[in-house]
Amino acid sequence: MKHLVLFALIALISTNIGLANKNNDGDEKTTSVESYIHQTYQHIDFGNRPINYDLFNKAMKGYLELKADGKLSSEKEIISIVDFTLSSTIKRLWIIDLKSQKVIFNTLVSHGKNTGEKYAENFSNTPSSLQSSVGFYVTGGMYQGKHGLSMFLDGQEKGFNDKARERYIVMHGANYVSEDYVKKHGRLGRSWGCPAVPMGIHNDIIKTIANKTCLFLFYPEKKYLISSKLINTQPELEFALGNK
Numbered sequence: 357m358k359h360l361v362l363f364a365l366i367a368l369i370s371t372n373i374g375l376a377n378k379n380n381d382g383d384e385k386t387t388s389v390e391s392y393i394h395q396t397y398q399h400i401d402f403g404n405r406p407i408n409y410d411l412f413n414k415a416m417k418g419y420l421e422l423k424a425d426g427k428l429s430s431e432k433e434i435i436s437i438v439d440f441t442l443s444s445t446i447k448r449l450w451i452i453d454l455k456s457q458k459v460i461f462n463t464l465v466s467h468g469k470n471t472g473e474k475y476a477e478n479f480s481n482t483p484s485s486l487q488s489s490v491g492f493y494v495t496g497g498m499y500q501g502k503h504g505l506s507m508f509l510d511g512q513e514k515g516f517n518d519k520a521r522e523r524y525i526v527m528h529g530a531n532y533v534s535e536d537y538v539k540k541h542g543r544l545g546r547s548w549g550c551p552a553v554p555m556g557i558h559n560d561i562i563k564t565i566a567n568k569t570c571l572f573l574f575y576p577e578k579k580y581l582i583s584s585k586l587i588n589t590q591p592e593l594e595f596a597l598g599n600k
């Protein structure tokens with residue numbers, strides 16, 4: 357049943373971006389999830405800062421699985437991706453509207469104090485570790501905290517980020533996430549494990565992605581690459597576009 361939902365979802369989105377191909381007899385060709393992801397990537401307007409394709413591919417596989425499982429909003433077709441292989445001085449958070457095929461935000465984002473200095477290197481799911489946690493999250497509701505408007509995060513991967521609520525890993529704004537801070541210190545400031553974003557745009561970011569959209573924090577940690585069920589998902593790769 358889940359795969360039928362997945363096929364219908366992909367077929368519907370693919371129709372929106374004109375991916376249904378016809379052969380000479382007018383029959384719809386079958387395509388694969390890999391092909392769908394590749395064509396989606398090609399249609400997105402990344403401006404002059406495209407995200408790494410391999411990362412996008414992993415993110416989309418997890419997104420589609422979460423969507424098929426009914427864990428994501430039926431109203432928002434948004435995926436947020438953080439590339440923790442990049443320096444904290446680089447805009448390494450992409451927030452993409454898959455429906456409009458546009459990058460809504462591309463901005464700075466922090467990692468945890470004990471995850472690294474300029475670069476993220478060490479990750480943990482352990483309370484009080486002050487480290488970031490890799491993997492897929494579903495965004496929760498908004499609330500007012502000590503950093504102003506903030507947003508709960510629910511980790512979807514057991515052993516990697518499922519203690520996010522217990523650790524109070526949330527998204528919030530922070531003054532130490534700014535170009536000025538980078539100029540002064542040569543890196544961003546660091547959080548206690550939260551993916552903090554710049555003040556001034558944090559309200560817009562949080563309001564855009566709150567309430568059941570997909571957030572993927574990625575680092576090629578060996579154990580994660582091997583064990584994550586979401587990036588290693590193997591749905592049926594062939595489906596007929598347009599089948600309902």
